[in-house]
Amino acid sequence: MYYVIIGATTISVEIMDWLMKSGGEVTLIDQDMKKIQLIQSSHGDVCSLGDPLDIDDLTNAGLGRADMVISSLEHDYENLILSQVAKIHFSVDKVVSLLYSSENKDLFSMLGVDVLIEVPDILISNIQEKLGQFLIEEI
Amino acid sequence: MVDNISDEIPNISRPQKIMVVGCEKFSARTINHLSKDGHVLKVVEQSSDRFNFLPQEKIDSNSISTVLGDYTDRNFWNQIKLNDIDIFIAATEIDSCNLFLYHLATHILKVPKVFVILKDGKLANIYQTFDMKIINISELVVNSIDNYINHDEDI
Numbered sequence: 354m355y356y357v358i359i360g361a362t363t364i365s366v367e368i369m370d371w372l373m374k375s376g377g378e379v380t381l382i383d384q385d386m387k388k389i390q391l392i393q394s395s396h397g398d399v400c401s402l403g404d405p406l407d408i409d410d411l412t413n414a415g416l417g418r419a420d421m422v423i424s425s426l427e428h429d430y431e432n433l434i435l436s437q438v439a440k441i442h443f444s445v446d447k448v449v450s451l452l453y454s455s456e457n458k459d460l461f462s463m464l465g466v467d468v469l470i471e472v473p474d475i476l477i478s479n480i481q482e483k484l485g486q487f488l489i490e491e492i
Numbered sequence: 493m494v495d496n497i498s499d500e501i502p503n504i505s506r507p508q509k510i511m512v513v514g515c516e517k518f519s520a521r522t523i524n525h526l527s528k529d530g531h532v533l534k535v536v537e538q539s540s541d542r543f544n545f546l547p548q549e550k551i552d553s554n555s556i557s558t559v560l561g562d563y564t565d566r567n568f569w570n571q572i573k574l575n576d577i578d579i580f581i582a583a584t585e586i587d588s589c590n591l592f593l594y595h596l597a598t599h600i601l602k603v604p605k606v607f608v609i610l611k612d613g614k615l616a617n618i619y620q621t622f623d624m625k626i627i628n629i630s631e632l633v634v635n636s637i638d639n640y641i642n643h644d645e646d647i
Contacts, residue, residue, distance in 0.1 A: 406587070406588050406615070407614075408612075408614040408615065408618070409614070428564065428588075429564070429592070430564055430586075430588050430591075430592030430593075431588050433591075433592050433595070434587075434588040438615075441618065441621075442618045454565070454566060456566035457566060459600065460592075460595055460596065460599065463595070464595065
């Protein structure tokens with residue numbers, strides 16, 4: 354399986370690690386040269402320098418042959434449009450996107466994003482889990 | 493795709509109520525132009541400094557009203573009354589934000605007519621395949637230069 358991850362963040366690098374360990378071919382695209390160099394120094398030649406919303410840069414990153422695209426940009430509006438471009442222009446089969454505001458879930462679903470990862474929900478669950486353990490220890 | 497906003501908004505007897513999101517220099521000129529044609533404008537912007545691009549006399553006479561807020565936040569839109577808006581123009585400086593606002597205005601807020609301004613010609617070509625009212629700035633500039641060079645028209 355060929356995966357393209359859009360946007361270099363702590364979360365997306367973790368996802369890349371996991372996909373590579375499971376034997377997937379992964380490319381990560383970001384426009385920040387320093388971030389790219391940092392990831393390449395630890396992971397090898399797995400990055401593509403480019404604007405995540407530039408059609409030529411996405412083409413160069415191999416979106417046209419991707420089995421799955423994971424959009425992990427900083428804003429919902431970027432992830433929404435990137436996901437739609439991946440679907441309608443590059444005909445990517447599976448598109449996964451991070452979602453920061455649950456109120457935008459309707460738009461993502463409407464535009465055909467296959468999987469939504471709701472970042473605040475994950476954070477809150479994790480905090481509740483950690484706090485719960487702490488409270489139990491207190492009792 | 494439309495050549496310019498004025499072609500799509502005819503001089504009819506009833507002034508149109510138009511919401512413009514984003515107030516950089518280009519959109520401020522458009523707002524001023526539409527206001528001169530008698531339309532009523534509501535301008536949404538995240539940065540209050542940018543309202544300085546608008547003509548003060550039009551704000552004083554209430555033909556242009558301003559709303560300050562984070563237009564990428566859905567909670568902001570939940571607080572804005574849009575039931576009397578005829579036309580919505582997404583004109584921020586970020587193409588992806590304009591496309592997001594297009595989808596929001598069309599599918600969720602149900603504004604009757606929505607325009608989106610795009611700077612990236614390739615992105616505009618992709619979305620041209622949909623029934624979207626796109627104002628493609630790069631194409632307008634190219635056409636304008638072409639007309640000047642090949643047809644002796646003023647830019």
